[in-house]
Amino acid sequence: xxxxxxxxxxxxxxxxxxxxxxxxxxxxxxxxxxxxxxxxxxxxxxxxxxxxxxxxxxxxxxxxxxxxxxxxxxxxxxxxxxxxxxxxxxxxxxxxxxxxxxxxxxxxxxxxxxxxxx
Amino acid sequence: xxxxxxxxxxxxxxxxxxxxxxxxxxxxxxxxxxxxxxxxxxxxxxxxxxxxxxxxxxxxxxxxxxxxxxxxxxxxxxxxxxxxxxxxxxxxxxxxxxxxxxxxxxxxxxxxxxxxxxxxxxxxxxxxxxxxxxxxxxxxxxxxxxxxxxxx
Numbered sequence: 141x142x143x144x145x146x147x148x149x150x151x152x153x154x155x156x157x158x159x160x161x162x163x164x165x166x167x168x169x170x171x172x173x174x175x176x177x178x179x180x181x182x183x184x185x186x187x188x189x190x191x192x193x194x195x196x197x198x199x200x201x202x203x204x205x206x207x208x209x210x211x212x213x214x215x216x217x218x219x220x221x222x223x224x225x226x227x228x229x230x231x232x233x234x235x236x237x238x239x240x241x242x243x244x245x246x247x248x249x250x251x252x253x254x255x256x257x258x
Numbered sequence: 259x260x261x262x263x264x265x266x267x268x269x270x271x272x273x274x275x276x277x278x279x280x281x282x283x284x285x286x287x288x289x290x291x292x293x294x295x296x297x298x299x300x301x302x303x304x305x306x307x308x309x310x311x312x313x314x315x316x317x318x319x320x321x322x323x324x325x326x327x328x329x330x331x332x333x334x335x336x337x338x339x340x341x342x343x344x345x346x347x348x349x350x351x352x353x354x355x356x357x358x359x360x361x362x363x364x365x366x367x368x369x370x371x372x373x374x375x376x377x378x379x380x381x382x383x384x385x386x387x388x389x390x391x392x393x394x395x396x397x398x399x400x401x402x403x404x405x406x407x408x409x410x
Contacts, residue, residue: 142304143297150296150351151289158288158346162281168349169382172358175350176390184397197299200317201324202292202350203386209317210390214398218405226398230391236318237325237352238387242379244329245359249367249375252333 142196149191149198157202172203179207183215209233284345291344295351299324321352328353329360337361358382 157171166174182188188208191199199205213233217225231238302323306316331337337357341348348354362378369378380387404410 143300146300147293147297150299151293151347154292154344154347154350155285155289157292157350158285159281161346161349162284168354169358169385171346171349172355172382173385173389176386177393180390180393180397184401197303197320198293198296200303201296201299201320201352203352203355205317206352206355206386207390207393210394211397214394215401218398218402223402226395226402229398230394234390237321237355238383240322240325241329241356241359241383244326245356245363245379246375248329248333248360249363249379252364254365254367255335255338 145195146198146201149195150201151198153199153202153204175203176207176210179204179209180211181207183208183211206234206237209237287343288345288347291340291347292351293347295324295347295353299351324351324353325356328356332357332360333364355383355386358386 153175157175160166160171160174161168179188182191182204188199188204188211192205192208200208210230210233213229213231214226215229217229217232219225221228299320302320303316306319307313311319328337331340337348337353338361341354341357348357358381359379362381363375366374366378368374401410
């Protein structure tokens with residue numbers, strides 16, 4: 141059942157993003173930024189958690205999840221460390237994603253050659 | 259006056275010539291592509307939790323594996339083909355983020371380590387990280403103030 145929920149909720153998020161892409165002429169980068177910001181806000185107003193309990197990876201794999209991870213990191217750090225936590229939590233919580241993308245991306249630039257556009 | 263008329267005419271001309279993609283098929287493709295990527299993510303999450311990892315660590319592994327897969331597919335030129343078909347379905351998941359990091363790093367390596375790869379690797383990742391970190395900081399500040407006053 142969790143696979144079905146992940147599939148249709150994740151699919152729905154992407155289909156809605158597709159409308160944004162087609163209808164508003166938003167560039168891909170803007171759509172990605174919007175989703176991360178939206179994810180932060182959904183986490184803040186405590187809507188993300190119930191969504192995640194229902195759909196699992198359906199909301200955590202889209203960039204909404206990245207936004208929620210940032211917010212969660214900040215919240216937990218504030219709970220633990222107080223004011224300085226506002227500055228610590230975001231990067232700590234999202235470290236795996238950011239480091240992974242940068243490190244693998246950089247190594248890929250050693251290995252692969254640019255493809256000619258067909 | 260004439261200038262305005264000309265502009266209007268031109269606008270109408272552009273509107274006529276711009277290809278209108280039917281929203282239905284593009285949405286269906288985005289739905290299927292995004293759905294499949296999220297289902298793979300769910301499979302990784304389930305496998306990690308079965309192995310006894312905590313929720314947070316499982317989520318980190320899930321992101322990391324999806325990112326690695328996307329970078330490899332980007333390197334072999336397969337991810338662009340998926341994105342071509344799936345549109346937002348390939349763009350919005352974390353794999354799209356990884357693609358947006360790896361693709362310019364490979365593309366601009368000829369322009370050098372610093373100004374080629376180093377700068378261009380952040381073309382999309384930069385804004386995503388900036389606005390994500392900033393938004394979470396603002397919300398964190400509100401939350402911190404909330405804890406001071408005792409609302410939360």
